[in-house]
Amino acid sequence: MTHTMAATAGHEDETAIPEIDAVEQVITAARVAAGPEGPAPARTAADALGAAVAYLRSVQDPAGWWKGELATNVTMDAEDLLMREFLGIRQERETEEAARWIRSQQREDGTWATFEGGPAELSATVEAWVALRLAGDPTDAPHMLRANEYILANGGLENTRVFTRIWLALFGLWSWDDLPDLPPELIFLPSWFPLNVYNFGCWARQTVVPLTIVGSLRPVRSLPIGVDELRTGAQPSRRAPLWSWNGVFQRLDKVLHFYAKHPVRPLRRLAQRRAAEWVLARQEADGGWGGIQPPWVYSLLALHLLGYAMDHPAVKAGIEGLEGFLIREDTPRGRVRRLEACQSPVWDTGLALTAMLDGGVPGDDEAVLRATDWLMDEEIRVKGDWSVRRPNLAPGGWAFEFANDGYPDTDDTAEIVLALRRVKHPRPEALRASIDRGVAWTVGMQSQDGGWGAFDADNVHTLANKLPFCDFGEVIDPPSADVTAHIVEMLAAEGLTEEPSTQRGVRWLLDNQEPDGSWFGRWGANYVYGTGAVVPALVFAGTDPASPPIRRAVAWLVEHQNPDGGWGEDLRSYVDRSWAGRGKSTASQTAWALLALLAAGERTEAVERGVAFLVDTQRPDGNWDEPEFTGTGFPGDFYINYHLYRVVFPVSALGRYVRMAS
Numbered sequence: 001m002t003h004t005m006a007a008t009a010g011h012e013d014e015t016a017i018p019e020i021d022a023v024e025q026v027i028t029a030a031r032v033a034a035g036p037e038g039p040a041p042a043r044t045a046a047d048a049l050g051a052a053v054a055y056l057r058s059v060q061d062p063a064g065w066w067k068g069e070l071a072t073n074v075t076m077d078a079e080d081l082l083m084r085e086f087l088g089i090r091q092e093r094e095t096e097e098a099a100r101w102i103r104s105q106q107r108e109d110g111t112w113a114t115f116e117g118g119p120a121e122l123s124a125t126v127e128a129w130v131a132l133r134l135a136g137d138p139t140d141a142p143h144m145l146r147a148n149e150y151i152l153a154n155g156g157l158e159n160t161r162v163f164t165r166i167w168l169a170l171f172g173l174w175s176w177d178d179l180p181d182l183p184p185e186l187i188f189l190p191s192w193f194p195l196n197v198y199n200f201g202c203w204a205r206q207t208v209v210p211l212t213i214v215g216s217l218r219p220v221r222s223l224p225i226g227v228d229e230l231r232t233g234a235q236p237s238r239r240a241p242l243w244s245w246n247g248v249f250q251r252l253d254k255v256l257h258f259y260a261k262h263p264v265r266p267l268r269r270l271a272q273r274r275a276a277e278w279v280l281a282r283q284e285a286d287g288g289w290g291g292i293q294p295p296w297v298y299s300l301l302a303l304h305l306l307g308y309a310m311d312h313p314a315v316k317a318g319i320e321g322l323e324g325f326l327i328r329e330d331t332p333r334g335r336v337r338r339l340e341a342c343q344s345p346v347w348d349t350g351l352a353l354t355a356m357l358d359g360g361v362p363g364d365d366e367a368v369l370r371a372t373d374w375l376m377d378e379e380i381r382v383k384g385d386w387s388v389r390r391p392n393l394a395p396g397g398w399a400f401e402f403a404n405d406g407y408p409d410t411d412d413t414a415e416i417v418l419a420l421r422r423v424k425h426p427r428p429e430a431l432r433a434s435i436d437r438g439v440a441w442t443v444g445m446q447s448q449d450g451g452w453g454a455f456d457a458d459n460v461h462t463l464a465n466k467l468p469f470c471d472f473g474e475v476i477d478p479p480s481a482d483v484t485a486h487i488v489e490m491l492a493a494e495g496l497t498e499e500p501s502t503q504r505g506v507r508w509l510l511d512n513q514e515p516d517g518s519w520f521g522r523w524g525a526n527y528v529y530g531t532g533a534v535v536p537a538l539v540f541a542g543t544d545p546a547s548p549p550i551r552r553a554v555a556w557l558v559e560h561q562n563p564d565g566g567w568g569e570d571l572r573s574y575v576d577r578s579w580a581g582r583g584k585s586t587a588s589q590t591a592w593a594l595l596a597l598l599a600a601g602e603r604t605e606a607v608e609r610g611v612a613f614l615v616d617t618q619r620p621d622g623n624w625d626e627p628e629f630t631g632t633g634f635p636g637d638f639y640i641n642y643h644l645y646r647v648v649f650p651v652s653a654l655g656r657y658v659r660m661a662s
Contacts, residue, residue: 045661048615049654052647053359055622056352060367064374066352067345068644069327072633073114074102075124076293076339078131080322082167083297085134086221087304089319097328097337099135102128103143104336110146115571115629115639117584122154123164126230130168133225148229156232162471163294166211170301171223176215178236180468181256183263184212184271187278191388195463197278198388201477202407202455204464205385206282206295210302213275216260216268217305246466253468276306282385283314284403287321291401293341296322341633341640346378347400348644350416353423355648358655363424372423375416376434380408386445389457393444396437409454410445411523413438414486418493439494442487443501450504451479451512452487454523474634480522481512481530485537492541506541509534510549517552518580525589525630525639526573527580531557532592536599545601556581557593558606565609566590566617568628574635587624588642590614591649598656611657614650623647 060066077098084090105128106112111120112128129147137144151157157165157174168174187209189196197205240247279299282289289295300318308315325340353371361368375398383395384406397413399405417438425431447458459477488505496502513519513534514527521529535553539545559581561567566585573579583589594610618624624646631640 043615045611045615045654045658048618049359049651049658051618051622052651052654053356053361053622056355056359056647056651057367060352060371062370064370064372065345065349066371066644067343067348068642070340070342070344070631071629071641071643072341072638073121073124074105074112074131075114075127076341077102077337078127079167079293079297080339081131081134082127082170083301085223086170086301087310087319089310094337095135097335099132099137100331100334101336101338102131103137104331104333106143106147109150110143110148111150112147114637116627116641118571118629118639120150120154122151123160126151126157126160126164127167129230130173130225130227133227134223139229151230152232155234157227157230158232158234158236162469166214168227170214170219170221172220173223173227176218177257179215180253181260182208182212182215182467182469183256183259183268184216184275185267186212187271187275194461198385198456199459199461200464200475201459202385203290203292203294204475206290206292207298208469209275210279210295210298213272213279213302214298214305216263216272218260219305246468248466250468272306276303279303280314282406283317284405286324286403287317287319288403289318290407291342291399291404293325293339341638343401344642344644345402346375346398347412347415348642348648349375350398350412350419351648352644353419354415355651355655357419357422358652358659360655360659363422364426368423369425372420372425372431375420376431379434379437380405381437384408386456389459390444393441394437396439396441398438407455408441410442410452411454411483411486413442414483414490417442417490418486421493435494439490439496442490443499446501446504447479449479450508451481451484452505453477453479454483474637479508481509481519482521482523482533484508485519485530485533488541489537492537497541502541506538506543509538513549513552516580517549517554517556519553521632522635523632524592525569525571525583525632526635528557528560528567528569528589528592529630532589532596535596539599539601545599550600554597554600554602557596558604561593561606561609565613567593567610569630571629571632571639574632584628585613585617586626586628586630586646587614587617588626588630588645588649591653594653595649595656598653598660603660607657611654614654618650624650 081090081095081098109120112124113119114121114124125147129144129151132144162180165174165179169176169179186197191198197209200208239250242251279302284291289299296318300315303315310316325343326337327340328335328337349371353368356368357363378398380397380399381395382405387393397408398416399408400412417435420431420435423431445457446452453459454477456477462476464475484505488502488509491499491502518527519530519534521527531553535550538550543550562585564585567589568583568585569581569589570579570583590610590613594607597607626646629639629641630645631642633640
């Protein structure tokens with residue numbers, strides 16, 4: 001998932017409407033001045049705002065929603081081809097189109113990265129190499145030799161992540177004996193047990209359960225290629241000391257491997273069947289699982305291996321649903337095909353709605369009402385896995401995707417409430433009831449320490465992180481500063497500042513400020529994102545802008561402003577603190593910093609330079625270029641380029657700046 005900055009101004013009441021109308025008049029005048037040829041070159045913040053709002057209007061779906069592409073990396077495309085090969089449904093045309101896309105993402109040194117401009121990534125490069133071999137690229141082709149050289153120099157297949165080696169094992173290119181074992185009997189462990197499926201974050205939980213089926217069946221299908229060129233022959237590293245958690249789990253893995261070869265067969269078959277029932281119960285209306293690629297793919301593999309035919313309704317729906325995640329486009333080198341790891345229409349629509357309102361669009365505008373009606377229809381009114389820890393909490397709130405009723409999240413819900421409460425809807429009672437349910441559900445999802453995670457309450461047990469199997473990124477969902485900030489701001493906007501839940505959230509945020517004044521951003525890059533979320537939340541919840549925590553945060557932002565006036569932060573800050581607040585300026589990150597500074601009452605040169613950066617870098621169509629990834633899936637492992645971020649956040653920042661100036 002991923003996530004962003006809170007809707008930081010937007011707590012207007014009736015007295016603020018004239019201000020909104022004034023801004024609307026300014027940007028309408030800018031659009032009229034632009035003429036029929038499109039937006040005129042931006043010269044002022046109002047000009048840029050008018051062009052950006054017009055662009056945002058132009059990309060709204062007739063049904064009311066917005067959705068930007070959610071770009072990740074080529075492992076999505078490589079694994080899609082391997083899945084189709086395993087299932088026996090791979091087609092030549094789709095293989096050629098996917099291979100063309102994978103080749104287009106290779107860098108000059110022969111490698112692939114997990115984000116734009118990032119360092120080479122071994123597992124991504126191995127998976128891309130294997131997929132291109134499957135597509136027919138010869139091993140002695142220059143681009144394949146360059147990739148091979150990098151792979152061998154960086155530890156070869158032996159040094160790749162577990163997921164990569166699972167894909168190799170499916171085709172006999174890696175031994176199942178040399179992979180960590182996770183038995184399907186895990187499904188029997190009760191929720192109070194120290195390590196059970198509900199101690200994983202929802203994304204990991206939905207991935208692990210089907211993988212326990214796949215791993216217990218140890219399938220091997222033939223593949224018309226080999227990977228010997230990628231082996232170094234290195235021996236496994238020595239086991240960790242017995243007195244460490246890693247050492248304990250490494251030895252436990254040996255026991256599990258022994259059991260895998262000598263299971264209690266009736267128990268194992270029952271576990272596989274129970275795990276399959278668990279998987280089937282969580283299939284969504286679009287045929288997928290959780291709206292994200294990993295559980296979707298592994299659930300299909302698990303069901304197939306258990307004998308579910310390709311025309312079984314669940315399998316058929318899963319395969320067909322993936323079509324909706326494919327993007328095809330023509331390029332100078334031919335048609336390409338790429339797979340989105342996820343889609344974010346609910347999230348994007350909530351942010352776009354806030355941006356429109358910040359940009360001066362009236363609360364009863366037709367585009368606003370269409371978006372509102374669509375969001376109201378997307379409200380989730382059924383219980384999901386979150387209810388394991390909150391069994392008495394009534395459902396409410398919103399998820400991230402088109403179809404994900406099992407996993408609403410607190411972050412989406414907070415952002416959507418912040419937007420919806422500003423709408424002048426013809427059915428105010430229905431809108432208020434939807435908002436109230438979302439607020440109540442979100443308050444009920446507060447963790448014991450006062451913060452909020454995204455999908456579950458109190459999902460903080462770190463034991464799952466110690467499993468040898470879990471080297472694919474964050475596998476738990478503890479409270480984070482960005483999510484907690486969005487919710488605190490929502491509660492303050494709803495007039496609940498003095499409520500204990502809000503005050504506990506404020507305390508959590510203050511306690512988790514970094515020594516340098518910033519905040520860590522779990523779902524966006526990174527300290528700019530976290531700080532951009534927390535400062536407005538604290539101010540709107542009553543923290544004095546002159547207080548030391550806010551002053552330290554402002555100082556940190558000003559200190560990290562780039563010479564061009566913008567802000568940027570490279571995703572390497574998740575693994576190397578020296579990158580915190582450092583990186584090429586982007587429109588979204590500049591907007592995050594501006595929203596924080598404006599909320600803190602700053603009217604300084606730093607604000608003016610930031611606004612000038614947005615004005616000067618705007619495209620003629622009203623959008624901004626942003627190839628950089630500024631969204632986060634798993635810190636340190638998986639990153640996202642939300643294509644709508646580059647416009648929704650600048651619109652909010654420019655709108656609030658213009659309003660204050662007017």
